[in-house]
Amino acid sequence: MSRRSVNPSRRVADGGLPSVGGLLHPKSRSPPVLTIALVVLGVIILIAYFNSGSGVTVTSREAVSRSEGSCTPEVMQALPYLKKAYGNELHKVLHVGPDSCTVVSNLLKEGKVEAWGVEPYDLEDTDSSCKSLVRKGFVRMADIKFPLPYRQDSFNLVIVSDALDYLTPRYLNRTLPDLARISTDGLVIFAGNPGQQKAKVSELPKFGRPAKLRSSSWWSRYFIQTGLRENEGPLKKFEQAASKNKYKPDCQIFHLSS
Known part of the structure; x- marks a missing residue:
């Protein structure tokens, strides 16, 4: 049986968000764990940024x-x-x-x-x-x-x-x-x-x-x-x-x- 070739664009969709390296080299893909870690880190940085402008710095x-x-x-x-x-x-x-x-x-x-x-x-x-x-x-x-x-x-x-x-x-x-x-x-x-x-x-x-x-x-x-x-x-x-x-x-x- 002949094997159907995989469309490179589908690899991105199947693997989650592409890394910077993946954007430059379509054949490479960052590990899902690393991608998730980068997303979580970005969310934490955004939360810290917005909270920095709050009036009260003590919550306890x-x-x-x-x-x-x-x-x-x-x-x-x-x-x-x-x-x-x-x-x-x-x-x-x-x-x-x-x-x-x-x-x-x-x-x-x-x-x-x-x-x-x-x-x-x-x-x-x-x-x-x-x-x-x-x-x-x-x-x-x-x-x-x-x-x-x-x-x-x-x-x-x-x-x-x-x-x-x-x-x-x-x-x-x-x-x-x-x-x-x-x-x-x-x-x-x-x-x-x-x-x-x-x-x-x-x-x-x-x-x-x-x-x-x-x-x-x-x-x-x-x-x-x-x-x-x-x-x-x-x-x-x-x-x-x-x-x-x-x-x-x-x-x-x-x-x-x-």
Whole structure:
């Protein structure tokens, strides 16, 4: 029996995507495994490229809270001085950042304080107390790159920690004005201190990238550009109370009003 010759063009269709060498030499064909590997590598590179422009570089709440220099524990240390600084204004409070359950839980113990929280990262592996706060609506997950689901002037005070440091300026331009929108009496921002805080090298793979720790002068210029000004009254009371108790925060703390 005579053997039918194989059309070279059909070999390409049967073997998947042709390699560069196959395009130059039609008789050669790259191994299917190598072809698949090249396709997978290309997909990974594309995903990495598009993600590089995202506003938030941290996706894990655990990674933020366990990293060296986290500012959320600083919120708990500063809480007694915030009470003295804001007094009656510490009535309806929103905390934005990781471990919002802890902050909200402590604020609710005050009795006179109504507190809510926004968790910008995952809420996996939380304890029963945190799950209860989420179930009751006191704490919710939300992407802070987009407007929060609250009306204007919903809270007296908005406290932010371990959130803005992970936003690129592109998204910071949207998030900060939105936080000011929902606050009537003030906005308190806890930001990383470039001189004292550095992420552990072992933690970097969990972060994807370390936080962008900006200087106080950078923040001051940015606040002015955004239309925010220093909230002088509460700032002076906060500094007096902190100085009296020799409290020196490791994080930068900004008191702002719109």
